[in-house]
Amino acid sequence: MVLRMLWRSFFEGRRRKILAAATVALAATLITTLFALSVDVGDKMAKEMTSYGSNIRVTPKADAMPLLIGGVDYNPLKGRDYLNERDLPKIKDIFWRNNIVGLVPRLALPATAEIDGTALRISVTGTYFDHLLPLPSDEGYRTGVRDINRFWQVEGTWPDDASESQALVGSRLAARLGVVAGGTLRLRTGDGADGPLRTVAIAGILTTGGEEDDGVTVPLAMAQAMAGLPGRIQSIDVSALTVPENDLARKARRGPEALSSEEYDKWYCTAYVGSIAHQIEEVLADTSARPIWQVAAGEGAVITRIQMLLLVVSAAAIAAAAMCVSALMNTTVLERAREIGLMKALGAAPWEIHLLFVGEAVIVGLIGGALGILAGYAVAQGVGWSVFQSGVDVRPITVPVVLAISVITVLAGSILPSRAIAALLPVEVLHGRR
Amino acid sequence: MTVSNQLTSDATSSRFGSTEQGRMVIDIRGLGKRFGAVAALQDVSFDVQRGEFIAIMGPSGSGKTTLLNILSLLDRPTEGDYHLDGIAVASLTEREQTVIRREKIGLVFQQFHLIPYLSALENVMLAQHYHSVADREEALEALEHVGLAQRRDHLPSQLSGGEQQRVCIARALINAPALILADEPTGNLDADNEGLVMGLLERLRDEGRTIVLVTHNPDLGERTDRIVRLQHGRLAS
Numbered sequence: 001m002v003l004r005m006l007w008r009s010f011f012e013g014r015r016r017k018i019l020a021a022a023t024v025a026l027a028a029t030l031i032t033t034l035f036a037l038s039v040d041v042g043d044k045m046a047k048e049m050t051s052y053g054s055n056i057r058v059t060p061k062a063d064a065m066p067l068l069i070g071g072v073d074y075n076p077l078k079g080r081d082y083l084n085e086r087d088l089p090k091i092k093d094i095f096w097r098n099n100i101v102g103l104v105p106r107l108a109l110p111a112t113a114e115i116d117g118t119a120l121r122i123s124v125t126g127t128y129f130d131h132l133l134p135l136p137s138d139e140g141y142r143t144g145v146r147d148i149n150r151f152w153q154v155e156g157t158w159p160d161d162a163s164e165s166q167a168l169v170g171s172r173l174a175a176r177l178g179v180v181a182g183g184t185l186r187l188r189t190g191d192g193a194d195g196p197l198r199t200v201a202i203a204g205i206l207t208t209g210g211e212e213d214d215g216v217t218v219p220l221a222m223a224q225a226m227a228g229l230p231g232r233i234q235s236i237d238v239s240a241l242t243v244p245e246n247d248l249a250r251k252a253r254r255g256p257e258a259l260s261s262e263e264y265d266k267w268y269c270t271a272y273v274g275s276i277a278h279q280i281e282e283v284l285a286d287t288s289a290r291p292i293w294q295v296a297a298g299e300g301a302v303i304t305r306i307q308m309l310l311l312v313v314s315a316a317a318i319a320a321a322a323m324c325v326s327a328l329m330n331t332t333v334l335e336r337a338r339e340i341g342l343m344k345a346l347g348a349a350p351w352e353i354h355l356l357f358v359g360e361a362v363i364v365g366l367i368g369g370a371l372g373i374l375a376g377y378a379v380a381q382g383v384g385w386s387v388f389q390s391g392v393d394v395r396p397i398t399v400p401v402v403l404a405i406s407v408i409t410v411l412a413g414s415i416l417p418s419r420a421i422a423a424l425l426p427v428e429v430l431h432g433r434r
Numbered sequence: 435m436t437v438s439n440q441l442t443s444d445a446t447s448s449r450f451g452s453t454e455q456g457r458m459v460i461d462i463r464g465l466g467k468r469f470g471a472v473a474a475l476q477d478v479s480f481d482v483q484r485g486e487f488i489a490i491m492g493p494s495g496s497g498k499t500t501l502l503n504i505l506s507l508l509d510r511p512t513e514g515d516y517h518l519d520g521i522a523v524a525s526l527t528e529r530e531q532t533v534i535r536r537e538k539i540g541l542v543f544q545q546f547h548l549i550p551y552l553s554a555l556e557n558v559m560l561a562q563h564y565h566s567v568a569d570r571e572e573a574l575e576a577l578e579h580v581g582l583a584q585r586r587d588h589l590p591s592q593l594s595g596g597e598q599q600r601v602c603i604a605r606a607l608i609n610a611p612a613l614i615l616a617d618e619p620t621g622n623l624d625a626d627n628e629g630l631v632m633g634l635l636e637r638l639r640d641e642g643r644t645i646v647l648v649t650h651n652p653d654l655g656e657r658t659d660r661i662v663r664l665q666h667g668r669l670a671s
């Protein structure tokens with residue numbers, strides 16, 4: 001009977017209900033978008049941000065302690081300690097391995113570029129462009145500067161990582177040498193005139209806005225061959241998705257020893273840039289993994305700000321929806337006062353009447369919420385494609401959470417009308433006096 | 435439910451034995467009702483025996499509706515005692531009065547008051563629902579009783595005024611109340627329908643129901659067992 005009444009009375013005052021559902025839908029749209037964007041964009045943003053550079057740099061331990069005297073680095077081991085390329089997969093084996101979105105090893109060596117009698121002292125840097133890193137666990141992991149340093153622009157083609165004769169020439173260097181993509185260049189290892197010489201094909205001209213513009217960038221294997229250091233690398237730039245820094249993370253910067261064991265566990269199991277760096281140091285012996293703070297802090301701050309903004313907007317939308325539902329339901333209650341009076345006169349318990357009206361409101365909330373989820377999903381996709389050029393994942397948990405928020409919103413909006421229902425006296429409406 | 439059981443068993447068995455034993459359905463003594471400075475009822479005393487059909491008559495503003503509201507437990511008197519079917523209702527809480535009302539009273543209003551989006555049958559079943567549990571067969575029987583079985587699926591808007599009022603009467607008697615209270619049930623009806631509705635009330639009286647009818651129509655008053663006259667909120671002799 002109650003269900004039948006709910007069903008029938010639901011079609012009373014349809015226009016108003018559509019309006020109420022629409023306001024709830026609007027709020028739900030915003031919340032869904034907020035959810036999708038703050039969870040997924042949290043990731044997406046970080047990914048986007050990391051494309052402007054990595055956020056953790058791994059170097060041999062000795063390198064981490066510069067011995068500066070009068071601005072000159074006197075660390076005798078400087079540049080002599082190396083990391084092993086075969087250790088790279090270990091980084092993909094830490095607790096937060098899924099947050100590691102890129103690994104770029106580096107090996108730089110001094111060299112001389114020779115063309116038509118001109119000889120320029122330059123730096124040759126070996127790295128991964130788009131390298132398939134074998135992992136013991138699965139099929140492997142594809143990484144390199146093409147994915148991580150999205151802002152690197154190449155005129156021509158990217159070298160093949162397996163090649164030992166293709167190179168990218170920095171744009172400024174190319175201008176000085178007067179070379180273009182498709183040409184060749186002779187590179188002599190070392191700064192003297194007696195090093196081994198090799199002729200390389202210029203696959204493309206590289207513009208980064210950084211020091212790469214003045215040098216030559218080659219596949220890592222080729223740099224290792226030129227330097228006579230097979231399997232060795234100098235540093236690894238790690239691109240990791242991190243959560244914004246908080247007090248705990250700041251405290252941990254002083255060293256994990258500063259934390260209580262409980263704090264340590266919490267810190268360790270949170271994807272702070274510091275804890276990820278710490279975990280990298282754990283798996284790579286005698287290394288120093290240092291967060292590149294500026295980048296990391298910037299990422300966190302931007303995400304926090306975007307989330308705050310969306311949060312404020314969503315809260316306003318929820319409040320507006322609740323007020324709108326409240327106003328609309330109040331009108332309904334006034335309009336159906338005789339009906340309510342009659343039910344009371346027939347002996348309906350107050351909760352039975354509330355059930356009817358609040359039940360209606362809840363259905364309206366659910367419908368509005370469901371529509372809002374669909375719309376929010378669409379909006380999130382739109383934002384995703386326009387900002388990140390990719391879709392945004394909407395997690396399944398969003399659905400119940402947004403529906404619950406919609407229902408709670410509607411229930412909050414029902415508080416005042418429910419009071420009106422409770423206060424209504426049958427005598428006042430049943431005899432047509434008022 | 436437990437409240438209602440307690441109340442009815444309490445009232446009927448412990449204090450008065452069985453329902454049949456209490457002869458008086460309505461027993462009011464020195465009833466008064468003031469709305470601020472307005473004394474709508476003053477020192478009203480009378481009783482209604484089981485199976486009686488009485489009319490309350492009086493000029494407009496004499497307090498008929500006020501009295502009926504008190505009798506139907508929709509309003510409380512400011513003075514005096516009211517025993518309904520042996521229960522002193524004045525001391526009961528709102529909830530308890532609601533329970534008594536749905537157990538013992540059937541209401542018929544001048545303005546019908548049917549739920550617009552429920553069919554005739556469902557409107558009757560609604561009273562069953564709030565009373566105990568909806569029973570389609572029984573509700574259909576009640577509609578048959580008022581001659582509207584074939585209109586069961588029609589909405590109030592599809593029924594004439596007379597038909598709507600007959601649905602209301604079916605709704606009022608569906609839970610076998612001790613008392614049927616009707617406030618000008620024919621006030622909005624033409625002569626033919628008035629005759630139909632009045633005939634229906636007379637038939638209910640013949641079946642042993644206790645009925646209190648408020649009316650302006652002296653002809654209808656004459657057809658009841660007894661007339662209680664009100665004048666300026668007092669009983670007129």
Ligand SMILES: Nc1ncnc2c1ncn2[C@@H]1O[C@H](COP(=O)(O)OP(=O)(O)OP(=O)(O)O)[C@@H](O)[C@H]1O
Nearest residue numbers: 469472473474492493494495496497498499500501
């Ligand atoms: N809620 C109220 N507040 C103030 N005065 C009221 C209220 N209800 C009724 N009255 C007054 O009490 C008196 C009796 O009113 P009541 O409605 O009982 O008359 P009635 O006999 O039913 O009249 P009618 O035949 O017109 O229906 C009137 O003077 C009316 O103005």
Ligand SMILES: [Mg+2]
Nearest residue numbers: 498499500617
């Ligand atoms: Mg009246």
